[in-house]
Amino acid sequence: MFDHLHAAPAAERPDLLAPPTLAAIHLIPEALVFEIDPAFADTEQLCARYDLPLETSANAVIVRGTRAGVDKHVCCMTLAHRRVDVNNVVRRRLEARKASFAPMDFAVEATGMEYGGINPVGLPDGWPVWVDGAVADTAWVCIGSGVRHSKLLVPSSGLLNLPGAERVDDLAR
Numbered sequence: 001m002f003d004h005l006h007a008a009p010a011a012e013r014p015d016l017l018a019p020p021t022l023a024a025i026h027l028i029p030e031a032l033v034f035e036i037d038p039a040f041a042d043t044e045q046l047c048a049r050y051d052l053p054l055e056t057s058a059n060a061v062i063v064r065g066t067r068a069g070v071d072k073h074v075c076c077m078t079l080a081h082r083r084v085d086v087n088n089v090v091r092r093r094l095e096a097r098k099a100s101f102a103p104m105d106f107a108v109e110a111t112g113m114e115y116g117g118i119n120p121v122g123l124p125d126g127w128p129v130w131v132d133g134a135v136a137d138t139a140w141v142c143i144g145s146g147v148r149h150s151k152l153l154v155p156s157s158g159l160l161n162l163p164g165a166e167r168v169d170d171l172a173r
Contacts, residue, residue: 002140002153005050007032010145010152018146020112020122028121028158038148041116043080046142046151054081058141058159060119062107065096073102073110075120077143077159078132078172089171093130117144119152120162131159133169 010031014022017033025031040049047054057080065072072094076084084090091099104115111118120129120143135141136156143159145152159165 002032002052002142005034005153007034007153009033013150016145016147016150018113018117018122021119021146021152022122024122024162027162028154030155030158031121032153033145033150034153035150038116041144041148041151047080052142055079056138056141058135058138058143060144062102062111062118063090063094063099064102064106065091065094065099067095067097072096073124073127075118075123075127075129076132076168076171077120077129077135079134079138079141082132082134082172084132084172085170089168090130093168111146113144113146114148116148117146117150119144119146120159120165121152121154122146123164125163127164129159129162129165130168130171131156131165132171133167134172136160136167 010025010033013033061076143152
């Protein structure tokens, strides 16, 4: 399915990974990386340009939940054609009074990754990674690499083996 992308083992191409992703890529030793035109980093354009099925592309979104002035953050992984249920599932699981997508500038600064490349590999310590059941049931997925000029191909089992990761069925609709 991904043969036409000329992917290489991610650990062998540090030039295609953000520093936090590079520091943690050993956690998914099977991970592959391929270079892209950064103008096509957004999922729909990526899939059209590189002939990728939307059903194999997974997006990472950073959600902030707040309760009594205390913020909690989580990385939610969902297939590109689905939407994370922030106001119900995520808010309740975070035990937050209010939950919303984290502002882009915060997500970029906190993760050390570029917008359009944020992924769960190399997130700050203590951040949970919730993997939607639909992602977990997909053998391999295309995700960000931390930069806009490349993408990772990873087995979903690798995502579930990341620190703080867990499968959350019905995380997205």
